[in-house]
Amino acid sequence: MTSPLGAPDASKAPRYAGLSTFARLPRIEDVPTTDIAIVGVPFDSGVSYRPGARFGPEHVRASSRLLRPYNPAQDFAGWDAVQVADAGDIAANPYDLAEAVDQIYEGIHELRARTKRVITVGGDHTIAYPSLKEVSERHGPVAVLHFDAHLDTWDTYFGQPLTHGTPFRRASEDGFIDKTASMHVGIRGPLYGKEDLEDDNRLGFAIVTSEYIEEEGVAAAIDRVRERIGDKPLYISVDIDILDPAHAPGTGTPEAGGLTSRELLRMLRALTDLNIVGADVVEVAPAYDHAQITGVAAAHVVYELMTAMAQGLVRDNEV
Ligand SMILES: N=C(N)NCCCC(=O)O
Ligand SMILES: [Zn+2]
Numbered sequence: 677m678t679s680p681l682g683a684p685d686a687s688k689a690p691r692y693a694g695l696s697t698f699a700r701l702p703r704i705e706d707v708p709t710t711d712i713a714i715v716g717v718p719f720d721s722g723v724s725y726r727p728g729a730r731f732g733p734e735h736v737r738a739s740s741r742l743l744r745p746y747n748p749a750q751d752f753a754g755w756d757a758v759q760v761a762d763a764g765d766i767a768a769n770p771y772d773l774a775e776a777v778d779q780i781y782e783g784i785h786e787l788r789a790r791t792k793r794v795i796t797v798g799g800d801h802t803i804a805y806p807s808l809k810e811v812s813e814r815h816g817p818v819a820v821l822h823f824d825a826h827l828d829t830w831d832t833y834f835g836q837p838l839t840h841g842t843p844f845r846r847a848s849e850d851g852f853i854d855k856t857a858s859m860h861v862g863i864r865g866p867l868y869g870k871e872d873l874e875d876d877n878r879l880g881f882a883i884v885t886s887e888y889i890e891e892e893g894v895a896a897a898i899d900r901v902r903e904r905i906g907d908k909p910l911y912i913s914v915d916i917d918i919l920d921p922a923h924a925p926g927t928g929t930p931e932a933g934g935l936t937s938r939e940l941l942r943m944l945r946a947l948t949d950l951n952i953v954g955a956d957v958v959e960v961a962p963a964y965d966h967a968q969i970t971g972v973a974a975a976h977v978v979y980e981l982m983t984a985m986a987q988g989l990v991r992d993n994e995v
């Protein structure tokens with residue numbers, strides 16, 4: 677295999693110059709093969725409050741220009757070990773949720789046919805449903821590790837079954853999720869009723885609350901994640917609003933009392949030996965961001981997920 681093509685040498689081309697791709701990595705059409713594709717899904721027709729996540733992908737790309745090849749926290753240089761490329765954006769009908777979900781599924785399915793892993797950058801949390809549909813067709817029902825302030829296992833909004841508050845209920849009902857090994861991390865804030873928690877449990881999720889992490893610490897939360905998920909094929913979904921609004925103001929449904937970006941990144945880095953088969957990072961809404969605070973946090977989340985996936989591909993001799 678020829679050496680992977682990485683980002684331009686920042687000592688020759690300034691970081692702030694050049695096309696806006698994730699971490700200034702090559703576009704998928706500019707490399708012969710791709711192992712990990714990072715694809716944008718500029719879609720926010722599923723939101724229930726502040727819109728704007730349709731501009732999330734471009735904001736995360738713009739906020740990722742400082743990322744460098746070697747990740748000391750994982751002692752691994754992901755894009756030097758495998759080919760990582762920016763696959764551009766999947767176009768989805770902003771006026772028809774059902775059609776949009778089909779288009780997102782088709783876009784991921786087509787990408788996955790020519791790459792080994794896909795990381796989707798939203799866009800609102802609706803996109804987790806088609807992504808989980810695609811991943812579960814390849815790996816069977818997957819363990820879902822869902823970082824979020826919100827359960828996102830609600831039923832319908834104004835009669836609509838697929839929105840950013842319902843992806844994991846629909847995915848559980850449709851058999852995409854391993855109900856013995858899925859969990860939410862970061863849950864906090866007001867609910868519609870206690871039955872939300874009863875439904876959530878029935879749909880197959882354990883819960884690590886934001887308050888638990890404050891009381892017991894990140895290490896205890898990591899232990900609970902590892903115990904629940906084990907070595908099952910794992911899908912990681914990161915709603916950036918898991919972070920406290922101080923660390924992610926640029927999002928549509930902010931809830932007080934969240935995690936710091938340091939805590940979230942530490943959790944992600946502790947999971948690099950798990951079998952990560954898919955991931956998304958969603959709900960970045962740049963209209964409410966300041967100085968790329970949220971964009972930079974999301975870019976680092978993608979970077980840690982990419983690094984962990986690259987390690988897994990090398991470890992499992994898939995490259
Ligand atoms: N941001 C996500 N993914 N979900 C928020 C749902 C908020 C609500 O139903 O009130
Ligand atoms: Zn959320």
Ligand SMILES: [Zn+2]
Nearest residue numbers: 801824828915
């Ligand atoms: Zn969410």
